[in-house]
Each structure stands twice: as structure tokens, then as C-alpha cells.
Amino acid sequence: MSATTTFRALRGVLITVVCAVIALPIIWMIAAAFKTNVQVTDPTVGLVFSPTWDNFRNVLADGALAHSLLNSLVVGVVSTALSVVVAVPAAWAVGRFRMRRTGSIVLVARIIPAISLLVPWYYMFAQLGLVGSHLVLILSHMFVSVPLILWIMIGFFEGLPVELEDAARTDGLSAFGAFLRIALPLAAPGTASAAVLAFIFSWNNFIFALILADERTMTMPVLLFNFMSYASTDWGGLMAAATLMTVPVLLAAVFGQRFLVAGLTAGATKG
Amino acid sequence: MTHVLRPRAARGIELSRRSFGVLAATSVLAACAGSPRTASPDAPLRVLAINHVWTQAISRYLPELEERIGRRVSLRMLTADQLTSSFNVKLNASATDIDVMTIRPLQDQMMFARNGWIADLTDRVEGDADYRWTDFQDAPRERSITAGAAVSVPVVTERPALYYRKDLLEEFGGAPRTLDDMLDIALETQRRSEGFFGFVGRGQRAGAVTQWSSFLYSFGGDFTVDGRSGIGTPEAVAAYEFYGRLLHDAGPPGATNMSLEQAMPIFAQGKAAMYVDADAIYSNFLDTSISTVTDTVGFAPFPAGQAGSVPHNIPSWSLAVNEFSLLRDDSWEFLRWASSPEMVARLQSEGIPGARQSVWDDPATLASFPADLAEAMRINAANGVGHDRPEVMQVGRARDIVGRPLVSGIVGEDVASVAADADAEFNDFLVRDNRQQEF
Missing domain, CATH: 3.40.190.10 (Periplasmic binding protein-like II)
Incomplete structure (x- = not known):
């Protein structure tokens, strides 16, 4: 067996192992969503069993799930959209005007553990009467999303040829006009992938919603814990709800991947 | 060749940014300073509780209490760990959006009392003859007391x-x-x-x-x-x-x-x-x-x-009143109602063991348990630490x-x-x- 064949075989094995490690919990979650609670906790019942839709029927019959899904969607979409509006121009400014120190200060928001921010946040937002509102969740999620998008986009803007914007300035555009009409459209793939990552963060965030939301604005990650009570856990219901919660994120990731196509900037400088 | 573009009127922008920062900080501080110290008449009584069969059962009877106190009761349930995290964050910030709490007396109470997060209920439990504080079993009642003060009332016991x-x-x-x-x-x-x-x-x-x-x-x-x-x-x-x-x-x-x-x-x-x-x-x-x-x-x-x-x-779960609650009297009414002899008897009849001796002495309240379990619980309660x-x-x-x-x-x-x-x-x-x- 040649070295190349051995390398390929080894690579194939490693890829399979990594994929299995990533996929197994998801497969287990989806399988458990179609099992009874007895089957879920019986290790002898693997992937061969009579599936039941009862778990999905039960969780969907309870209006709380749809309400929480809507809350998660509102908070995720609005916080991501506002973060893009704030962070993308900021990233362009940091990249183009060499404002690295400013960028580093913004990055501090990513370094500070979220739990240490929650006490002052809670105090401040409670005094402002915002605790329990969608606004407080959107603002708290933006605190994490803005630095995330900013730092992804700084690299993206730095990778764009500055000559394009120079040419636009020569043709009469202002600096911001060059950003809007030239840099921003070229940065669309990067913006989309940064937005997808920000949305996934917001969709999955638990701790901010636990403290800052109330029963009206509860998001999906917090609702999932309702299936776990003091002396028992409704595993089937929990897994059905978790499956329903995972689908939008998977769709967002698949949809976002379409934008992750390289070569747009290379094409732009041709001719 | 790389050009570094300089925005025009940069100094003006910087000045505005600074002004905005000062304005925002002043607004936040002003808003924080002016916090209300009384609850509005239509504010709900907020209960943050463990996701437990006791809580699920008591939630069915809440309209009775709402009618009595003339106020809506808002009940939120969390798992034990999430509940403790919420209390730690919110009460550190002197939260007023929690009135009644379920706590684990043997896990949380000493720290919560030392931090001044739970109200002293001694006068209320001892001063109300109808409440019959001494009717609670000795072991759970003693665990409700920290540093000489009754700071919780037991609602669920375990052996x-x-x-x-x-x-x-x-x-x-x-x-x-x-x-x-x-x-x-x-x-x-x-x-x-x-x-x-x-x-x-x-x-x-x-x-x-x-x-x-x-x-x-x-x-x-x-x-x-x-x-x-x-x-x-x-x-x-x-x-x-x-x-x-x-x-x-x-x-x-x-x-x-x-x-x-x-x-x-x-x-x-x-x-x-x-x-x-x-x-x-x-x-x-x-x-x-x-x-x-x-x-x-x-x-x-x-x-x-x-x-x-x-x-x-042991008292696995007890009720306490948030020291920072703006609805202390209504919160006590909740505790008094939820741990009254009548409610404990009602819940124990539904299979949720309480802490009142008079209820344990009534065989009717144990009828919902399997006979051998009821007997085991009674014996364990009598011998229990x-x-x-x-x-x-x-x-x-x-x-x-x-x-x-x-x-x-x-x-x-x-x-x-x-x-x-x-x-x-x-x-x-x-x-x-x-x-x-x-x-």
C-alpha cells in the first residue's frame, strides 16, 4: 500500500470519527423525540423501535412552545439585524482607518464572562423598567453579537482591495459613499456568514434570557428546561422540543453557507 | 499603493461621541436613582419557584388566593440549579421583581439569610394563632430558623x-x-x-x-x-x-x-x-x-x-419572602395560604407530603399513597433526622x-x-x- 493510499485511508477514518462524534448526539436527540420515555431510558433500545408522534403532538398542543419560538425569532432576527447595522460600518472604519485600539476595546465585551455582566445589567435594566421586555434581550444579545460581527468583518474589509474605493473616490464618491456602494456589496458574503453566526448565538443563548426575560418573553432555551422537573424529566417531550428548536438553526446555517463563496473580490478587480 | 482615508470633521464627530456618552450615562444614572419604592396596585405578586409537583399543584388553586388578595399571581417555574442562579444574580442586585421564592433550606437558606436576601418571618409565623406554627414537625420547623429568626416555612418534606x-x-x-x-x-x-x-x-x-x-x-x-x-x-x-x-x-x-x-x-x-x-x-x-x-x-x-x-x-422545599419585595404583606398571605393546615392536607391527599404533624396524623391524607409507602413514610418521618x-x-x-x-x-x-x-x-x-x- 503506497503512502498516498495510507494517508487517504487514515484521513477517511478520521473524518468519519469526527463526523460521528458531532452527529451522534443529534441523531440520539432526533431518535429520542420519537420514543416513549421508557424507550429513551432503556439502553437496549437503539435506533430500531416503533416511532411515536406523541411527543411532538404534546409539545405542539401546548401554546408555550410556539410563543417561545416566536420570542426567540424576534430577539434573534432583531438583535442580529441591529448588530449588522452597527458592526459592519464600524468594521469598515476600523479596517480602513487603522483603528485597532478601538477594535480591541470592543473585543473586551467578548472576553468578559457573561455571568459577571448580569448583576450590573440586571440592576440597571430593572431600574429602567426594562426587565422582562424583548428590548432588554435584544440589547444584551447585541452586546455579544456586535463584537463578533465586527471582528469577522474587519478581516473581510482588510482583504478587499483598497484601490476599488480609491477609484470610487476619484469618481466623486465620499468615503462613506464608497463604503456603501462599493465595499458593502462586496462584503455581502462575509456579512451573511457573520450574521448567521450572530443569529445562532442569539438563538442558543440561555443565561441572558434566564435572568432578563419573564414568562411572556421566555425564549426556547429557557423553555426547554420546563421539561425537567425536580423528580422527573420528560425526555421525549424535551427531545421533541429540542429537535424543533434545532431546525431553524440548521436552516440558517445551510442558507448562510450559500453566501460563503470565495472569489467574489477576485472577480471584481478583473479588467 | 494603500491610501489611508481620513474622515472629514473627525474632531466634530469625536466631540459628539463624547457628549453622547455623557448624556447616556447621565440618563441611566438618573433613571436608576429614581426607582419606585412602592408597588403599583395592579402589579402582580411574582412567585419564582421550583418546577416540582408541589408548584404544579398549587398553581391550580391560585385563583382562590388572587381573589383573597385582590392581585394577580404570576408564577414562574425553573429547575433547581437555574433557580439558584436566578436568585444569586437577581438578589445581588436587590431585585424587586421577585416576591415569593421557593428555596432549599438545607442548601440555600443559610447563605441567603446571611446575605440579607430573605425576610425575617418570626413575628408573622409566631404571632398568628390560626397559622399554628408549632403544628409543623420539629425537624422541618427547626430548619426554617437561621440565626434565631424564622426565615422560611416548609412546604414539601422528603425521606x-x-x-x-x-x-x-x-x-x-x-x-x-x-x-x-x-x-x-x-x-x-x-x-x-x-x-x-x-x-x-x-x-x-x-x-x-x-x-x-x-x-x-x-x-x-x-x-x-x-x-x-x-x-x-x-x-x-x-x-x-x-x-x-x-x-x-x-x-x-x-x-x-x-x-x-x-x-x-x-x-x-x-x-x-x-x-x-x-x-x-x-x-x-x-x-x-x-x-x-x-x-x-x-x-x-x-x-x-x-x-x-x-x-x-427534611424539608426539601420551603417558601421564603424576598427581603426587597414591595409586596411583603401579600407575599406573607401567599405563604400563609400555601402552608395552611387546609392546603397542606389538600396537597398531601393528592400525593405531595407536607410538614404539618396534624395532617400526617390524619389517615385520610395518606389515602392517595400506596399503603406500604404511606406506612414507610410515617415510620421514616417519626425516626427522621x-x-x-x-x-x-x-x-x-x-x-x-x-x-x-x-x-x-x-x-x-x-x-x-x-x-x-x-x-x-x-x-x-x-x-x-x-x-x-x-x-
Whole structure:
């Protein structure tokens, strides 16, 4: 067996192992969503069993799930959209005007553990009467999303040829006009992938919603814990709800991947 | 060639940014300074509670209280860990959006009281003759008091129960009455069948401590003796060795990773002959959607050790009032209503054991429990000790220390030497913890 064949075989094995490690919990979650609670906790019942839709029927019959899904969607979409509006121009400014120190200060928001921010946040937002509102969740999620998008986009803007914007300035555009009409459209793939990552963060965030939301604005990650009570856990219901919660994120990731196509900037400088 | 573009009027922008920062900070501070100190008439009474059958049951009766206090009650349920996290964050910030709290008296109360987060209820519980404070069982009532003040009222109590397979233990004369018999039966039933376990129980380092406590007491030990560590005493070492052998020789593999969530399904799946855990979880074995032993499960009092049968009998959940609540009177009304003799009797009749002796004395309130379970609960309550973990400020750390020899016993290591190490560590811990307990 040649070295190349051995390398390929080894690579194939490693890829399979990594994929299995990533996929197994998801497969287990989806399988458990179609099992009874007895089957879920019986290790002898693997992937061969009579599936039941009862778990999905039960969780969907309870209006709380749809309400929480809507809350998660509102908070995720609005916080991501506002973060893009704030962070993308900021990233362009940091990249183009060499404002690295400013960028580093913004990055501090990513370094500070979220739990240490929650006490002052809670105090401040409670005094402002915002605790329990969608606004407080959107603002708290933006605190994490803005630095995330900013730092992804700084690299993206730095990778764009500055000559394009120079040419636009020569043709009469202002600096911001060059950003809007030239840099921003070229940065669309990067913006989309940064937005997808920000949305996934917001969709999955638990701790901010636990403290800052109330029963009206509860998001999906917090609702999932309702299936776990003091002396028992409704595993089937929990897994059905978790499956329903995972689908939008998977769709967002698949949809976002379409934008992750390289070569747009290379094409732009041709001719 | 790279051009660095400089925005025009940069100085102007910087000035505006600074002005904006000052304006924003001033606005926030002004808003924070002007916080309301009274609740509006239509503000709901907010209850942050454990997701527990007690809470689910009481929520059905809330309209009665709402009519009485003329105010809506907003009830939010969380798991135990999330509940503690919420309290830690919110009460650190003097939250007013929690009025009534469910707390674990043996886990949280001392720290919450020391931090000034829960209101002193002494005058209310003692000053209300109709409430009958002395009707609460001694052990749960004593655990409601911290630094001389009643800071909570117990609503749910727990004892250990011996869950066993009636069909399998029939030939041994039924449930074992002593711990020695229990070990013998566990070893024998384990030996007879491949893939079947004689005993299952919690084995996680910190998670197993509460259930192990009944073994400790029944061997004549305790977590502390005269303010010093009791886990190095011969009685404690014997209890460690016994529990370790039970799970090592007759338990499932991986027992040291098992807490309630892992151990309970093994018995519910019909794969173990005996299981010791809280009596509060009994309904899991009678529910056909979860259990395969609904017809064969039996319930028995905790078996006797060298010092007799000495299980714990603890208030697992109590109600407290947030010190920062703007609705203190209505919050007390909630506590008074939810822990009244009538409500405790009503809930106990629905299968949720309370803490009032008069209710336990009424056979009608035990009718909903299986007869053998009701009898086991009554006996365990009568013999019970009021704590199932070290009574300290940093309970989590204490459980880690106390649980270390437990794990050693389960994996078959020498328990005595590990217990001696843990004993020294626990003594050091108690000195530090005592300093923190100064109110």
C-alpha cells in the first residue's frame, strides 16, 4: 500500500470519527423525540423501535412552545439585524482607518464572562423598567453579537482591495459613499456568514434570557428546561422540543453557507 | 499603493461621541436613582419557584388566593440549579421583581439569610394563632430558623424510601429490615442473573451524599460531631465501606457517574432488585409511560443499621419572602395560604407530603399513597433526622469533601485512608465556613 493510499485511508477514518462524534448526539436527540420515555431510558433500545408522534403532538398542543419560538425569532432576527447595522460600518472604519485600539476595546465585551455582566445589567435594566421586555434581550444579545460581527468583518474589509474605493473616490464618491456602494456589496458574503453566526448565538443563548426575560418573553432555551422537573424529566417531550428548536438553526446555517463563496473580490478587480 | 482615508470633521464627530456618552450615562444614572419604592396596585405578586409537583399543584388553586388578595399571581417555574442562579444574580442586585421564592433550606437558606436576601418571618409565623406554627414537625420547623429568626416555612418534606421488587424479594421474606440483610439479598439477586443488579443508588461524589446520609446515621455517625468533622469516625468509615460495597459488588457499572436521573431509570426498567432514594419520586415507578415495574414495586422503611433505622426527614422545599419585595404583606398571605393546615392536607391527599404533624396524623391524607409507602413514610418521618447534608454555608464544597470517600468505596479503593484525608480537609473547611457564618 503506497503512502498516498495510507494517508487517504487514515484521513477517511478520521473524518468519519469526527463526523460521528458531532452527529451522534443529534441523531440520539432526533431518535429520542420519537420514543416513549421508557424507550429513551432503556439502553437496549437503539435506533430500531416503533416511532411515536406523541411527543411532538404534546409539545405542539401546548401554546408555550410556539410563543417561545416566536420570542426567540424576534430577539434573534432583531438583535442580529441591529448588530449588522452597527458592526459592519464600524468594521469598515476600523479596517480602513487603522483603528485597532478601538477594535480591541470592543473585543473586551467578548472576553468578559457573561455571568459577571448580569448583576450590573440586571440592576440597571430593572431600574429602567426594562426587565422582562424583548428590548432588554435584544440589547444584551447585541452586546455579544456586535463584537463578533465586527471582528469577522474587519478581516473581510482588510482583504478587499483598497484601490476599488480609491477609484470610487476619484469618481466623486465620499468615503462613506464608497463604503456603501462599493465595499458593502462586496462584503455581502462575509456579512451573511457573520450574521448567521450572530443569529445562532442569539438563538442558543440561555443565561441572558434566564435572568432578563419573564414568562411572556421566555425564549426556547429557557423553555426547554420546563421539561425537567425536580423528580422527573420528560425526555421525549424535551427531545421533541429540542429537535424543533434545532431546525431553524440548521436552516440558517445551510442558507448562510450559500453566501460563503470565495472569489467574489477576485472577480471584481478583473479588467 | 494603500491610501489611508481620513474622515472629514473627525474632531466634530469625536466631540459628539463624547457628549453622547455623557448624556447616556447621565440618563441611566438618573433613571436608576429614581426607582419606585412602592408597588403599583395592579402589579402582580411574582412567585419564582421550583418546577416540582408541589408548584404544579398549587398553581391550580391560585385563583382562590388572587381573589383573597385582590392581585394577580404570576408564577414562574425553573429547575433547581437555574433557580439558584436566578436568585444569586437577581438578589445581588436587590431585585424587586421577585416576591415569593421557593428555596432549599438545607442548601440555600443559610447563605441567603446571611446575605440579607430573605425576610425575617418570626413575628408573622409566631404571632398568628390560626397559622399554628408549632403544628409543623420539629425537624422541618427547626430548619426554617437561621440565626434565631424564622426565615422560611416548609412546604414539601422528603425521606428516603427503600424501593424493592416484591416479586423477587418474596422468597427472602419481603423487604429487608436491616442493612446487613439488604446487602445479602443484593449480592444474592445480583449473582443469579446476568445484567441484573442487586442494588442501585446514587454514586456521584456530591450527588450521593444526601441519600448516603441515612446510611451514616443508621451506623451511628453524623457529618459533624461537636462542631468538628464526623466523617473520620469509625461509624462513618463503616457507613462509607458498607455503601461502597453495596454499589461495587451489587450495583451497576459506572455507578460513580449516577445521580437521581441515571439511577432511577435502572430500577424503573426492572433491572435492579432494590433502590434507595427520596420518597418524593415514588410516582415515577407507578407511571406506565416511564416504568416497567408498576405492578411489582414495593415500598419499605429504611433498613436498620447498628444504630437502628435513622433516615433523614427534611424539608426539601420551603417558601421564603424576598427581603426587597414591595409586596411583603401579600407575599406573607401567599405563604400563609400555601402552608395552611387546609392546603397542606389538600396537597398531601393528592400525593405531595407536607410538614404539618396534624395532617400526617390524619389517615385520610395518606389515602392517595400506596399503603406500604404511606406506612414507610410515617415510620421514616417519626425516626427522621432533620438534615441530609452538612449544615454549613458552602454546602456544595462540603458535599464534595464528604463525597470523596464514597467514590473510593464504590470503586473498591481503601476507604479508611481516604476518609482520614477527607476528615482533615473537612475540619479545615469547617473552620473557614464558621467564620463566614458570623452574621
